[in-house]
Amino acid sequence: MNKKCGLLLDDRYFKHCIRQNSPENPKRLHSLYAHIQGNFRDRFYCLEPRRASLEHITAVHSTFYLEQIWEHSTRENPYSYDRDTYLMEESFATAELAAGGCLEMADNIMAGEFDRGFALIRPPGHHAEPGRGMGFCILNNIGITAKYLLEHYRLSRILILDFDAHHGNGTQEMFYESPEVLVVSIHESGLFPFSGKKEETGSLQGQGFTINMPVFAQFGDREYTFLVGRLLQGLVEQFMPQIILVSAGYDGHRDDTISNTLLSTEWFAMVTTMLRQYAEETCEGRLMYILEGGYNPASLKASVIATLESLGCRNTRKVGVLDVKRASALLHDHPLQRYWTIQ
Numbered sequence: 001m002n003k004k005c006g007l008l009l010d011d012r013y014f015k016h017c018i019r020q021n022s023p024e025n026p027k028r029l030h031s032l033y034a035h036i037q038g039n040f041r042d043r044f045y046c047l048e049p050r051r052a053s054l055e056h057i058t059a060v061h062s063t064f065y066l067e068q069i070w071e072h073s074t075r076e077n078p079y080s081y082d083r084d085t086y087l088m089e090e091s092f093a094t095a096e097l098a099a100g101g102c103l104e105m106a107d108n109i110m111a112g113e114f115d116r117g118f119a120l121i122r123p124p125g126h127h128a129e130p131g132r133g134m135g136f137c138i139l140n141n142i143g144i145t146a147k148y149l150l151e152h153y154r155l156s157r158i159l160i161l162d163f164d165a166h167h168g169n170g171t172q173e174m175f176y177e178s179p180e181v182l183v184v185s186i187h188e189s190g191l192f193p194f195s196g197k198k199e200e201t202g203s204l205q206g207q208g209f210t211i212n213m214p215v216f217a218q219f220g221d222r223e224y225t226f227l228v229g230r231l232l233q234g235l236v237e238q239f240m241p242q243i244i245l246v247s248a249g250y251d252g253h254r255d256d257t258i259s260n261t262l263l264s265t266e267w268f269a270m271v272t273t274m275l276r277q278y279a280e281e282t283c284e285g286r287l288m289y290i291l292e293g294g295y296n297p298a299s300l301k302a303s304v305i306a307t308l309e310s311l312g313c314r315n316t317r318k319v320g321v322l323d324v325k326r327a328s329a330l331l332h333d334h335p336l337q338r339y340w341t342i343q
């Protein structure tokens with residue numbers, strides 16, 4: 001039995017739900033949760049979420065925004081606040097539980113109960129800005145967690161990797177002027193929310209601590225592997241993070257029609273192995289995954305399971321370690337090689 005990896009899931013995450021159809025709904029997770037409860041629970045250190053306190057939420061979100069959520073949650077039309085981000089009676093409590101689940105996991109990692117884990121929460125968070133929710137996101141779970149780690153544990157070097165198909169605009173905005181949080185986002189160019197250009201690199205003291213890698217539609221495993229393998233590895237070695245947080249979005253999967261990128265299920269296992277190695281080399285293995293997007297329940301389920309297999313196994317070498325040199329050699333003659341050289 002391996003208790004070195006944490007796992008957090010909770011049926012209360014299904015309470016944020018409306019009758020109208022939305023890609024972000026509890027059905028995303030039903031089959032995945034059922035599979036985990038039957039197969040994974042014994043192999044992981046399972047946690048119960050708590051509600052994030054207002055103190056921790058308002059460390060990144062404005063009170064004016066929270067008042068807007070409360071007001072719109074009681075309205076008859078769940079889309080009165082935003083055309084994507086529905087709000088109903090249980091929305092804020094569910095979002096508090098999502099952010100609080102991440103804080104619970106962060107506490108356990110910092111206490112050394114385990115060194116890595118996956119918070120399988122919803123609603124997602126990375127589009128939520130300090131003063132505005134959008135793109136299915138109400139509270140920015142990863143932003144609240146990073147801020148909590150900075151303030152409560154006095155960390156000063158946190159790496160956030162966001163590989164959701166969409167740019168994590170909310171997370172970027174929260175740490176745009178901070179040299180303490182290195183925010184790296186790999187996302188499809190030209191997709192919602194249409195930000196995350198490579199020229200967006202941070203400002204003031206945070207200049208250089210925001211890194212955007214917009215990729216073309218049709219990019220798949222080898223291109224993403226090159227980016228994570230070569231570029232991110234260099235960044236990790238320079239920044240020497242104290243913990244790596246991952247905005248784990250699975251909507252870049254080839255079977256997820258919300259994006260045009262072509263990642264395979266196996267890629268999500270592969271990137272996890274790479275990140276585990278980076279974490280072991282720099283921050284005693286501290287690595288925390290937080291669920292973001294993923295709107296095809298079948299590919300989301302398969303890819304999260306692949307991630308958990310990779311995250312939970314005792315020895316990273318057993319998962320099939322990626323040969324980065326071989327991956328970049330494969331890309332040597334790629335017609336888009338010049339694009340990366342410019343990056």
Ligand SMILES: [Zn+2]
Binds near residue numbers: 164166292294
């Ligand atoms: Zn997304």
